[in-house]
Amino acid sequence: MPGQFDLVAFGNPLLDMQIRDGEEVLKKYNLKSNDAILAEESHQSIYEHIVEKYDVVYVAGGAAQNTARCAQYVLPENSTAYLGCVGDDDLAQQLRAANDKEGLRSAYQVNKALPTGSCAAIISGHDRSLVTRLGAAESFSKAHLETPEVKKLIAEAKFFYMGGFFVTHGAESGLIIAKQAKANGVPFSLNLSAPFIPQFFSQQLDSILPYASLVIGNESEAVAYAEAHSYGTSDLKAIAEKLAASPSELQGARTVIITHGSEPTIVVEGGRTREIETAKIASEDIVDTNGAGDAFAGGVVGALILGKSIEEAVKVGQKLGGMCIGQVGPCLKFPKEQI
Numbered sequence: 156m157p158g159q160f161d162l163v164a165f166g167n168p169l170l171d172m173q174i175r176d177g178e179e180v181l182k183k184y185n186l187k188s189n190d191a192i193l194a195e196e197s198h199q200s201i202y203e204h205i206v207e208k209y210d211v212v213y214v215a216g217g218a219a220q221n222t223a224r225c226a227q228y229v230l231p232e233n234s235t236a237y238l239g240c241v242g243d244d245d246l247a248q249q250l251r252a253a254n255d256k257e258g259l260r261s262a263y264q265v266n267k268a269l270p271t272g273s274c275a276a277i278i279s280g281h282d283r284s285l286v287t288r289l290g291a292a293e294s295f296s297k298a299h300l301e302t303p304e305v306k307k308l309i310a311e312a313k314f315f316y317m318g319g320f321f322v323t324h325g326a327e328s329g330l331i332i333a334k335q336a337k338a339n340g341v342p343f344s345l346n347l348s349a350p351f352i353p354q355f356f357s358q359q360l361d362s363i364l365p366y367a368s369l370v371i372g373n374e375s376e377a378v379a380y381a382e383a384h385s386y387g388t389s390d391l392k393a394i395a396e397k398l399a400a401s402p403s404e405l406q407g408a409r410t411v412i413i414t415h416g417s418e419p420t421i422v423v424e425g426g427r428t429r430e431i432e433t434a435k436i437a438s439e440d441i442v443d444t445n446g447a448g449d450a451f452a453g454g455v456v457g458a459l460i461l462g463k464s465i466e467e468a469v470k471v472g473q474k475l476g477g478m479c480i481g482q483v484g485p486c487l488k489f490p491k492e493q494i
């Protein structure tokens with residue numbers, strides 16, 4: 156039976172600023188309708204712009220934090236903890252409150268000199284375009300891993316989850332945790348997070364990947380990974396198989412899960428490739444897709460911690476992903492539904 160803080164996840168804690176019908180914003184800032192990027196100079200005014208012109212919904216975000224909250228959804232109380240760096244401000248309080256409500260322990264590092272990170276989540280149709288300013292999240296330092304609270308969490312964790320986004324600044328801390336997972340003989344899972352991660356941070360990603368026993372991504376991230384590694388194919392099954400067989404510091408084969416919207420999920424486990432059908436969600440039931448991939452990952456990780464098979468875990472992931480799509484932002488249904 157799972158116990159205290161079995162899952163330790165880490166990433167960039169962000170507060171999402173979500174708006175609907177954001178087509179004009181996509182055009183103004185030259186954004187793709189379905190993407191996740193770091194804010195560049197030309198995007199800096201987007202936050203002010205949406206606050207001024209739109210009805211902004213503020214909701215807890217940060218990809219790995221969403222995943223940890225969603226894993227907690229299927230796990231017994233106090234099963235999950237999350238590491239990341241926030242500022243000393245109202246945004247951080249909102250994130251703590253959201254995590255407390257759902258039973259995720261916020262083991263935050265606090266940097267008083269920087270604001271908590273935020274993410275403009277621009278919804279158009281069912282798509283979401285995410286523009287992030289990392290703020291304090293980017294200043295996460297490995298000193299946090301040496302604090303008594305975090306040392307204990309890491310020593311006792313039964314499962315780790317890293318958001319790939321973290322490698323833009325935190326590959327060194329990620330590698331320390333990944334090596335610790337190996338030393339403790341517990342699974343370390345990694346999400347590819349967004350196409351720009353394998354595209355522009357492939358070296359950082361590849362420093363950690365050999366320690367990952369489970370890799371999760373979606374179709375566009377898989378294709379970006381394949382391009383960055385000259386796989387010479389855009390076939391998702393072939394990519395998943397190559398990724399599963401890529402260099403490893405671990406014993407045993409790596410599991411790879413590639414989601415593909417409402418198309419079947421591709422799973423490579425123990426050298427065997429399978430496709431797992433996913434339920435199609437009626438268009439009128441879709442609110443937005445912000446956080447759907449994170450909810451999927453949370454369901455998978457939670458179910459694996461509960462001892463379910465990979466096939467069962469993917470089905471739990473698909474259910475939570477579908478549930479998230481029916482809510483505003485990266486959220487699940489409360490009161491909880493039986494999964």
Ligand code: 26A
Pocket residue numbers: 166167169170171191192193215216217218219221274285286287289318320321323445446447448449485
């Ligand atoms: C480094 N970047 C760009 C990011 C993110 C991010 N989480 C961590 N790092 N960009 C967007 N997100 C989060 O992804 C969730 C949806 O999958 C958003 O906060 C959103 O909640």
